[in-house]
Amino acid sequence: MTTHKFPLFTAISILLLLIGFSPASSPDPVLAQQPTDTPAAVTGLFITVTTTEPQINVRLGPSSTVYPVVGTLLTGSTAPAFGRSPGGDWIQIEFAPAPGGKGWVYSPLVQVSPLGSTLQIVEPPPTPVPPATSTIDPTLAAQFIIQPTGTRLPTYTPAPTLAAATFEPSGQTFTNVPWASIIIALAVLGVIGFLLSLIRR
Numbered sequence: 001m002t003t004h005k006f007p008l009f010t011a012i013s014i015l016l017l018l019i020g021f022s023p024a025s026s027p028d029p030v031l032a033q034q035p036t037d038t039p040a041a042v043t044g045l046f047i048t049v050t051t052t053e054p055q056i057n058v059r060l061g062p063s064s065t066v067y068p069v070v071g072t073l074l075t076g077s078t079a080p081a082f083g084r085s086p087g088g089d090w091i092q093i094e095f096a097p098a099p100g101g102k103g104w105v106y107s108p109l110v111q112v113s114p115l116g117s118t119l120q121i122v123e124p125p126p127t128p129v130p131p132a133t134s135t136i137d138p139t140l141a142a143q144f145i146i147q148p149t150g151t152r153l154p155t156y157t158p159a160p161t162l163a164a165a166t167f168e169p170s171g172q173t174f175t176n177v178p179w180a181s182i183i184i185a186l187a188v189l190g191v192i193g194f195l196l197s198l199i200r201r
Contacts, residue, residue: 045080046080046113047093047113048077048111049074049110050110051075051110055073056075056106060103062087062089062090062092067125067127071098073105078113079105081112085124086121089108091112093105100125
């Protein structure tokens with residue numbers, strides 16, 4: 001009789017192992033995400049991207065100059081809406097990639113549905129802290145500081161002025177002969193030459 005019980009016990013053990021039942025182990029607890037209130041459930045409103053561009057930017061806050069871009073939405077896509085900025089130019093939407101799961105889109109690029117709905121005013125998030133500006137290493141900067149030396153630089157002294165050179169005319173001068181005598185002598189020579197030319201003819 002013992003020979004019949006052993007194979008039956010072995011067969012049942014093998015069958016239980018195949019199905020995955022282990023009496024020593026307890027079943028793993030099932031982890032489920034707790035339901036959260038979505039904006040659609042709170043407000044019942046959502047936005048649709050209606051721009052002619054292929055996509056729009058989703059920003060961290062309601063400003064294109066202060067808040068960075070955290071993602072994009074394609075044209076035609078929808079997202080639940082939370083509210084609007086105090087000026088009404090921006091709409092806060094549900095956007096999972098953004099910190100806190102919320103982002104902001106520019107309102108002229110989207111359409112709020114149902115039409116004619118009014119979104120509540122939502123305070124914008126704090127402005128992000130600008131990144132720290134890089135400072136110059138003082139040790140490195142000290143290498144480029146030029147210390148003044150104690151020696152004086154040579155001063156410019158102008159050269160002495162030279163006297164203007166004067167030139168004395170060389171040779172004999174005729175300052176003692178009056179000009180009138182020279183003119184009369186030339187005139188006499190001219191008359192003599194004229195008379196000689198007439199005689200030769």
